[in-house]
Amino acid sequence: MRQIVAWFALIIMVAVLITGALLMHPFGYPPSDMDDYMIANSQAETANNNVVAAVLFDYRGLDTLGEATVLFTAVTGVLLLLRALKKKEKNP
Amino acid sequence: MLSKIVRTIANQLILFVLIFGLYVIMHGHVTPGGGFQGGAIVASGVVMLIVAFGSTEIKKSLRESHLSIVESGGALIFIGMAFAGMGTIFFYNFLVGTPFFGGIPPTGPNPGNVWTGGVIPLMNFAVGLKVIAGLSAVVLAMALFSSGEEMEE
Numbered sequence: 001m002r003q004i005v006a007w008f009a010l011i012i013m014v015a016v017l018i019t020g021a022l023l024m025h026p027f028g029y030p031p032s033d034m035d036d037y038m039i040a041n042s043q044a045e046t047a048n049n050n051v052v053a054a055v056l057f058d059y060r061g062l063d064t065l066g067e068a069t070v071l072f073t074a075v076t077g078v079l080l081l082l083r084a085l086k087k088k089e090k091n092p
Numbered sequence: 093m094l095s096k097i098v099r100t101i102a103n104q105l106i107l108f109v110l111i112f113g114l115y116v117i118m119h120g121h122v123t124p125g126g127g128f129q130g131g132a133i134v135a136s137g138v139v140m141l142i143v144a145f146g147s148t149e150i151k152k153s154l155r156e157s158h159l160s161i162v163e164s165g166g167a168l169i170f171i172g173m174a175f176a177g178m179g180t181i182f183f184y185n186f187l188v189g190t191p192f193f194g195g196i197p198p199t200g201p202n203p204g205n206v207w208t209g210g211v212i213p214l215m216n217f218a219v220g221l222k223v224i225a226g227l228s229a230v231v232l233a234m235a236l237f238s239s240g241e242e243m244e245e
Contacts, residue, residue, distance in 0.1 A: 040199075047188045047196040047208045053121045057212045061174060061183030064215075067128075068222060072167055075226040079156065082237045 093146040102144035109137035117220035121209035127216040131223025138228040147235035159229040166222030173211050173218065185210040 025032055042054040056064050093099070116123075117130030142150050177184030187194050187210035195208045206213075 043197050043199045045188070046185050046212065047194060047210050048121050048212055049197050049202065049204050049208065050121050050123065052124070053126055053209070053212055053216070056126065057215045058183060058185050058210075064219070065171070065174065065183075068167060068170060068219060071222065071226055072163065075163060075230055078230045079160070079233055082233045086237065 093149065094144050098144050102140050106137050106141060109140065110134060113137065113224075114220075117216055118213065119206065120216035120220075121212045122204040122206060127219030128223055130216075131220045132227065134220075134224045135227035135231065138224075139231050142231060142235050147232065147239050150232065151236060154228065154232060156229050156232060159225040159232070163222050163225035163229065166218045166220075166225065169218035170215055170222070173215050177211070185212070187211050187214075 038051060038055060038059065042048055042051045042059075046054045046058045048054040048058070113130045113134035115130070116125040116133060117127055120126035120130065138150075138154070174183050177186040180186070188196065193207055193209055193211075193213050195205055197205060197208050
């Protein structure tokens with residue numbers, strides 16, 4: 001029973017993903033409204049020549065905040081892990 | 093520690109690596125690049141030093157506790173800049189139009205000016221500090237661990 005449900009869920013998920021991929025905007029072919037808006041207005045709104053930087057730090061700033069959080073968590077994890085291993089080595 | 097030739101070349105080369113990394117960070121709003129990329133360049137310079145001189149030699153001048161402080165400070169500056177525009181909305185570019193990094197470039201292709209971008213150069217700088225300190229701390233910790241050295245508490 002559980003296997004049937006799992007297969008059913010998998011098929012539904014794959015169908016949704018394939019439908020989403022087929023419905024997606026064609027890559028690079030005519031630019032969407034959002035691209036046009038950002039290319040036309042990023043210099044006036046964010047005083048920024050680099051549209052990529054404007055998108056990263058202004059329009060999609062929350063995404064960059066998450067990226068920075070991921071980096072912070074990774075560094076904290078590595079330092080904690082190596083320190084714990086060193087302590088364990090010293091007095092087993 | 094590697095041979096004297098490698099150490100001398102690394103000693104000369106680290107200046108150029110640092111200058112290039114800081115250039116990429118501080119021109120992130122004009123040219124391609126930004127905080128993450130420039131920070132990775134500077135951290136690769138630190139990796140070069142660790143390879144050339146050995147982690148015990150680097151440990152004397154580059155402490156992990158200081159690196160942690162710099163990284164947390166970068167994160168705090170970043171979030172602080174985001175909260176400073178809270179009068180309008182989170183991540184609002186409140187410095188546009190002011191004399192401090194606020195010059196608005198003309199629409200369309202132009203030579204570019206460093207004094208533009210609002211909060212974006214400052215955020216690039218904060219993220220650059222964060223990436224420099226974070227990647228250097230990770231690489232230093234791994235080098236110290238693999239060489240069996242005692243890590244600073």
